[in-house]
Amino acid sequence: MSIAAALSTEAKSGPVGGPSQAPPARKARLGAYLLLLPGMTYLFVFFVLPIFALLATSLYVRVPGAELGVYEPAFRWQNYLESLGSYYPELFRSFGYALIATVAALLIGYPMAYVIAVRSRGKPLLQGLLLVLVIAPFFTSFILRTIAWKQILADESWVVASMKFLGILPPDGRLTATAFAVVCGLTYNFLPFMVLPIYANLERMDTRLVEAGGDLYANGPTTFARVTLPLSMPGIVAGTLLTFIPASGDYVNSSLLGNNATTMVGQAIDRRFLVTLDYPTAASLSAILMVIILALVLVYVRKAGTEELL
Amino acid sequence: MSAPVATERGGGPTTAPTVRRRRRKFSLADKIVPVFAGLAFLYLLVPVAYTVAFSFNEGGRRNLVWQGFTLDNWRNPCGAPQVCESFVNSIQVGLIATVVSTALGTLIAIALVRYRFRGRTLANLLIFLPMSTPEVVLGAALLAQFLSMAMRPGFTTVAIAHVMFCISFVVVTVKARVASLDPKLEEAAADLYASPWSAFWRVTFPLLVPGILAAALLAFSLSFDDFIITNFNSGSAFSTFPKFVYVSANRGIPPQANVLGSAMFFAALLLVVVVQLVGAARRKRLARQA
Numbered sequence: 206m207s208i209a210a211a212l213s214t215e216a217k218s219g220p221v222g223g224p225s226q227a228p229p230a231r232k233a234r235l236g237a238y239l240l241l242l243p244g245m246t247y248l249f250v251f252f253v254l255p256i257f258a259l260l261a262t263s264l265y266v267r268v269p270g271a272e273l274g275v276y277e278p279a280f281r282w283q284n285y286l287e288s289l290g291s292y293y294p295e296l297f298r299s300f301g302y303a304l305i306a307t308v309a310a311l312l313i314g315y316p317m318a319y320v321i322a323v324r325s326r327g328k329p330l331l332q333g334l335l336l337v338l339v340i341a342p343f344f345t346s347f348i349l350r351t352i353a354w355k356q357i358l359a360d361e362s363w364v365v366a367s368m369k370f371l372g373i374l375p376p377d378g379r380l381t382a383t384a385f386a387v388v389c390g391l392t393y394n395f396l397p398f399m400v401l402p403i404y405a406n407l408e409r410m411d412t413r414l415v416e417a418g419g420d421l422y423a424n425g426p427t428t429f430a431r432v433t434l435p436l437s438m439p440g441i442v443a444g445t446l447l448t449f450i451p452a453s454g455d456y457v458n459s460s461l462l463g464n465n466a467t468t469m470v471g472q473a474i475d476r477r478f479l480v481t482l483d484y485p486t487a488a489s490l491s492a493i494l495m496v497i498i499l500a501l502v503l504v505y506v507r508k509a510g511t512e513e514l515l
Numbered sequence: 516m517s518a519p520v521a522t523e524r525g526g527g528p529t530t531a532p533t534v535r536r537r538r539r540k541f542s543l544a545d546k547i548v549p550v551f552a553g554l555a556f557l558y559l560l561v562p563v564a565y566t567v568a569f570s571f572n573e574g575g576r577r578n579l580v581w582q583g584f585t586l587d588n589w590r591n592p593c594g595a596p597q598v599c600e601s602f603v604n605s606i607q608v609g610l611i612a613t614v615v616s617t618a619l620g621t622l623i624a625i626a627l628v629r630y631r632f633r634g635r636t637l638a639n640l641l642i643f644l645p646m647s648t649p650e651v652v653l654g655a656a657l658l659a660q661f662l663s664m665a666m667r668p669g670f671t672t673v674a675i676a677h678v679m680f681c682i683s684f685v686v687v688t689v690k691a692r693v694a695s696l697d698p699k700l701e702e703a704a705a706d707l708y709a710s711p712w713s714a715f716w717r718v719t720f721p722l723l724v725p726g727i728l729a730a731a732l733l734a735f736s737l738s739f740d741d742f743i744i745t746n747f748n749s750g751s752a753f754s755t756f757p758k759f760v761y762v763s764a765n766r767g768i769p770p771q772a773n774v775l776g777s778a779m780f781f782a783a784l785l786l787v788v789v790v791q792l793v794g795a796a797r798r799k800r801l802a803r804q805a
Binding site for chain 2: 234236237238240241243244245247248249251252253254255256258259261262313314316317319320324329333335337338339340341342343344345346347348349350351352353354355356357359361393396397425446450451453454455456457461470471474475478479484487488491492494495498499502
């Protein structure tokens with residue numbers, strides 16, 4: 206609820222007649238810098254510097270003859286080519302899965318957000334209840350819920366049995382350890398991140414605009430496409446980003462629900478970094494992932510026209 | 516015969532002040548949307564139901580297939596090795612991350628909304644970037660940093676990491692609240708000869724409390740549920756609850772893990788309900804006074 210609320214107030218389409226449209230712009234003062242200093246220092250030391258440490262590590266070179274995990278500073282740009290060469294399928298797969306999961310989460314999440322924000326408007330108790338239901342899964346561990354999916358999709362589960370009975374799944378078909386299971390898990394795990402920003406946006410939407418669409422003889426779908434949907438764009442942008450970014454870096458779903466042919470780039474980074482102690486490869490893969498995501502986010506935010514999000 | 520009146524179908528209030536919108540043609544879609552949303556809610560909640568149900572499952576470590584109902588796991592939640600230990604670790608890390616990140620993030624949020632200063636865009640960017648960086652990258656970057664500083668991964672490194680990724684979320688949450696405050700209130704306090712300091716503590720801060728509490732709750736839940744960043748920065752000896760569950764996934768997760776997960780779920784649910792009820796009661800009281 207809070208992430209969503211926060212993200213959506215970033216977008217410019219504020220409520221009509223709010224208490225104060227423009228924040229009171231006080232002139233630069235020492236006070237501002239004093240307030241910023243502790244937090245920004247923290248982020249500098251434990252976010253900015255680590256990113257540079259990561260970039261530096263990505264260019265390290267193995268010390269000849271030394272034991273595993275010993276590297277020395279260098280500028281070996283080849284590391285990038287080598288990791289791209291060996292892990293491009295994982296990269297493609299990660300972004301592919303994340304994209305499908307994001308689209309699926311949008312298709313599933315938008316109606317949920319719509320029902321909570323618009324259809325339940327004026328019924329605070331129902332609205333509160335539905336919101337709690339969206340947030341509730343956060344409180345059981347994310348890993349436990351992913352394992353629950355493993356049980357739901359297991360070969361002997363009622364879901365698989367009934368799908369086989371209905372002929373949706375061939376008799377020898379299975380759901381567990383498939384790409385379907387991975388995408389299903391990704392969609393599931395990040396669905397609340399899609400619902401909440403869209404909800405926060407629709408919640409503040411003036412329904413009179415929709416009624417105006419009706420008064421101008423637009424039918425329901427037209428009003429939706431021409432009024433509601435464009436108005437909710439900031440929420441959709443925030444939701445898709447909050448879903449896509451973590452989904453593309455996730456490896457819990459692919460390692461718990463997938464198989465050897467569904468590995469995602471996060472798994473490769475994890476394995477290289479923590480198991481084979483191949484820091485340069487892991488670091489260069491991380492850098493590649495980060496750069497691609499930042500590029501995608503910038504293009505997307507520009508296209509969607511809500512730079513206010515930043 | 517006559518023009519279709521606004522509310523032909525039952526249920527609609529006939530005393531609507533203005534003419535209600537025409538009955539739209541696509542009443543089928545009107546029905547489909549809630550049904551679809553209902554199914555989506557089901558999708559969201561079935562795994563939670565599974566998690567809760569399997570906390571009552573009989574029969575030891577391979578807690579994947581239903582064996583029978585028992586209350587033993589709930590009577591003895593620490594019965595499996597390391598479950599409670601990792602759970603306590605998670606709570607400790609979560610509390611530290613919550614307190615530190617809420618303090619730091621609140622200060623930043625106030626500065627960002629209330630002041631115009633040089634470098635504001637840069638500050639906003641520095642808040643946005645950690646949220647738009649995947650967890651694997653954050654985890655790997657921090658570990659690279661800790662390795663280069665020769666810091667051993669463990670409790671401290673995990674706590675440091677958690678504070679880092681919680682700050683941005685605290686900032687955006689509190690920022691929304693600060694932005695919604697009417698600055699005239701503080702001006703009024705100043706007119707009444709309050710010093711800026713006491714105006715802040717007596718007027719602004721109390722109004723910020725709900726936002727700060729929401730941010731703290733968010734920070735705690737993010738920290739408590741984090742796996743990927745923790746996995747990178749915890750080393751082999753230190754374990755949090757999600758890491759414990761993940762690591763034991765191959766060998767079979769003890770039902771006690773489900774007990775603790777479910778207990779957290781119910782505790783959080785209870786908290787939310789209490790907050791809602793208190794809020795509703797307060798609104799009612801205020802409405803009566805007005």
